[in-house]
Amino acid sequence: MRPISYARATDVASAITTVSADPERAFLAGGTTEIDLLRLNVVQPSGLVDINPLPLKQIQELADGGLRIGALARMSDVAEAPAVVERFPMIAQALVLGASPQLRHMASMGGNLMQRVRCSYFRDTLSPCNKREPGSGCAALEGINRGHAILGTSEQCIATIPPTSLSPSSLSMPSCILKGRKGSVPLPSTISSSCQATPRTVSIRSITAS
Ligand SMILES: Cc1cc2nc3c(=O)[nH]c(=O)nc-3n(C[C@H](O)[C@H](O)[C@H](O)COP(=O)(O)OP(=O)(O)OC[C@H]3O[C@@H](n4cnc5c(N)ncnc54)[C@H](O)[C@@H]3O)c2cc1C
Numbered sequence: 001m002r003p004i005s006y007a008r009a010t011d012v013a014s015a016i017t018t019v020s021a022d023p024e025r026a027f028l029a030g031g032t033t034e035i036d037l038l039r040l041n042v043v044q045p046s047g048l049v050d051i052n053p054l055p056l057k058q059i060q061e062l063a064d065g066g067l068r069i070g071a072l073a074r075m076s077d078v079a080e081a082p083a084v085v086e087r088f089p090m091i092a093q094a095l096v097l098g099a100s101p102q103l104r105h106m107a108s109m110g111g112n113l114m115q116r117v118r119c120s121y122f123r124d125t126l127s128p129c130n131k132r133e134p135g136s137g138c139a140a141l142e143g144i145n146r147g148h149a150i151l152g153t154s155e156q157c158i159a160t161i162p163p164t165s166l167s168p169s170s171l172s173m174p175s176c177i178l179k180g181r182k183g184s185v186p187l188p189s190t191i192s193s194s195c196q197a198t199p200r201t202v203s204i205r206s207i208t209a210s
């Protein structure tokens with residue numbers, strides 16, 4: 001049995017501070033990935049900071065035509081929001097194609113962007129995986145890698161990052177992910193209105209604590 005601390009966040013700033021102070025701590029949102037990985041012993045955080053009490057569920061229309069989507073907005077709520085369906089249909093369609101209705105009701109947008117790689121070797125603790133255990137090797141290089149990345153690979157890892165279904169609709173998302181890994185998220189994220197005219201240039205322009 002491995003002890004793990006659990007805390008419910010009371011405000012964004014202290015949630016970020018708590019997780020940033022210890023790289024072994026992690027945020028918990030819908031739990032649809034994090035709890036699976038915990039059970040499989042793939043991740044072993046010392047503590048979880050449950051961010052569900054935070055007021056980050058908004059889907060807010062901005063004066064410049066963009067949208068600000070809270071980190072805790074559920075995938076299903078974003079997919080059904082009139083502003084998304086009408087003005088950003090590519091986002092709505094990408095979300096509906098992901099996972100299942102039950103998962104989309106639980107899964108948050110922040111968790112979707114921050115989910116870990118979906119390489120099967122990452123989840124198999126008997127296989128070498130540099131992502132899970134740096135220096136152990138990469139089983140996917142010579143293994144089953146049909147669904148792996150075409151761009152942005154390295155000799156150490158060829159997994160698709162981020163693995164979210166939103167990725168093809170937002171090639172600029174990886175920069176947000178990196179920002180998040182450094183501890184600047186929970187987010188609201190701002191989706192540029194540029195996707196109305198040129199869908200392939202959808203971008204999340206900023207992730208800032210609110
Ligand atoms: C069976 C199955 C099928 C799936 N199919 C798809 C699919 O087709 N397409 C797709 O895109 N996804 C798919 N997923 C992944 C799913 O979308 C994610 O599990 C979900 O979006 C994660 O959101 P969550 O709120 O549950 O995050 P959690 O599980 O709570 O967290 C996931 C990760 O994000 C971190 N995190 C959560 N919120 C934040 C935040 N605000 N700031 C910083 N870090 C944060 C957590 O620490 C953790 O590392 C699937 C998952 C399952 C289980």
Ligand code: SF4
Nearest residue numbers: 119129138157158159
């Ligand atoms: S591609 Fe290789 S290093 Fe990357 S997650 Fe999969 S097994 Fe691990």
